[in-house]
Amino acid sequence: MLRALSRPATRMMERWLPDPFIFVLILTLVAAGAAMLFEGQSPKAVLEMWGGGFWALLTFAMQMLLVLVTGFILASSPPVRAALSKIAGLAKSPGSAIVLVSVVSLAAAWLNWGFGLVVGAIFAKELARQVKVDYRLLVAAAYSGFIIWHGGLSGSIPLTISTPGHFAEDQIGLISTSQTIFAGWNLAIVAALFIAMPLANRMMIPPAEETYLIDPAMLDDRMPAAPSPAEMTPAERLENSRILMWLVGIPGLIWLALHFAGGGGINLNVINFLFLSLGITFHGTARNLLGALDEGVKGGAGIVIQFPFYAGIMAIMTSSGLAASMSAWFASISTAETLPFWSFISAGIVNIFVPSGGGQWAVQAPVMLPAAEALGADISRVAMGVAWGDAWTNMLQPFWALPMLGIAGLKARDIMGFCVVQLLVSGILIGGLLVLL
Incomplete structure (x- = not known):
């Protein structure tokens, strides 16, 4: 059934899904039009919101670019390449390759979302060198691991509400991660995804005549051999000096050891x-x-080119009140039992326009928290409903796929057909468990 669903979805996406840059331009126009139509904002006001927020993600954009580049640098080093090759050797068939990359990506993303994006893409490339498997599905399976990040150790919403001084502390106090990330019901969702996503990805393996194979030689990014020392100029000797590199690299590792020993956490800069x-x-x-x-x-x-446009969209959605109005409507149709589910759905929709967990919580918390208090709902579940919704529609939103696609050398349309099926499977699973557990 999943293979049957993925085939038309893949064909549709290959035909109709434009480059992610066109997608972000269309989203910009939709957000601007909606702000004027539903929030009564004037064109001049919307234009000011857009321009005023356009450069708000510059620091984050640079961090994400460095995640891609430094991750690629690490993955292409001889020791890491050898380790990945050995792990990839465990896969003996297309099915086992898909399952293995799914599990590795899920585990890496649960530890840290940035780590998961890079590791998944790099491991998918290594598997493609060794196993004849549909490369599009292999990368899509690696990206599916990202669905788990907001229920894991780097989840921005659960970490925010457990941190002293967060903006809603006067209203809800501090909510420990034992009530969110490590709550039994949240761990059950995580465990279910660890089972369901690898199986769903495996079931989407296309028939042999439709399999997209990639020449392993195209994935070979090894550096050419250095000239012999006798042939080197003084400048080339410096460029090929191991001592010089170790005098910088090893102190960097020592600093990291001191950072973690002193109780320091993991963030994008540390990664x-x-x-x-x-x-x-x-x-x-x-x-x-x-x-x-x-x-x-x-x-x-x-x-480089798309993140500023998403910053502009986020500014329109938040400053116009559009995101808050969407959240308020879902809150108005909820009960104490269903509010976590509707928080999940509303967050999934808002995430299409505001693909940032922390930014999304800043928009939705002022609406969802009063609703939770008025209805007597479990605030920790409502917060995690927003968190899971933010992670869920990342399977449809190409914003977060950009670093992985950059490493893998694919276009968004190559994997989004499979991602649509992943969206359906994960949505039913997460939404159902938020209601049942």
Whole structure:
């Protein structure tokens, strides 16, 4: 059944889904039109919201670009390539390759969402070198692991409401992660996804005549051999000096050890510093590292040009009141028992326009929290309903797929047909368990 669903969905997406840049332009016009139509905003006001928020994600965009580039640098280093090759060797068939990349991506994304995006893409490429499997589905299966991130250790909403000084502390106090991330019902959702997503991905394997295979030679990004020392100029000796690289890379790793020993957490800056320090140490020479950098940065064009447009959309959605109005409507049709479910659905819709967990919570919390208090609903479940909704429609929103697609060398239309099926399966599963548990 899932294969039957994925075939027309894939054909439809390949034919009708434009480049993600066109998608973000259309979303911009839709958000602007909706703000004027439903919120009564003037064209001038909407234009000011859009322009005023256009550059609000510059820091985040640079962080995401570095996630892609430093992750690629690390993955292309000889020790990591050897380790990934050994793990990929466990897959002996297309089905086992799909299941393996799904499980690895789910586990990595549960630990940290940025880590999951990079690891999934890199591991998918390594599997494609060793197993004849549909490359589109392989990358889509890697991306499906991202569905779990907001129920995991880096979930921005549960971490926010457990942190002293968060903006809603006067209203709800501090909600421990034992009531959100590590709550039995949330862990049950996580466990169900660990079972359902690999199986669903495996069931979508296309028949042999429709399988999209990629030449392993196209995935070979190894650096050419360095010249012999006798042939090197003084400048080339510096470029190929391992001592110079280790004098920088190893202190970076020592700093990270001190950071974690002192109770420091994981965020995007720490991940990028880890990837870069390991990449410097493992590559051994500046020549190899810079060669990997040249290859890795090629996939970052989408991030550079599209993230500012999403920042503008977010500004329209939040400043116009459109996102809050959508959330308020769903809250108005809820009961104490159904509010977590409707929070999940509303968050999924808002996420199409505001693809940021923290930003989405800032928009929806002022609506959902009073509704939860008025109805007597479990606030921790309502908050996680928003969190899961934010993660859910990432299967349809190409914003977060950009780093993975950049590493894998594919277009959004190549994987989105499979992602539509993943959206349906995960939506039924998460929504159903939010109601039943």
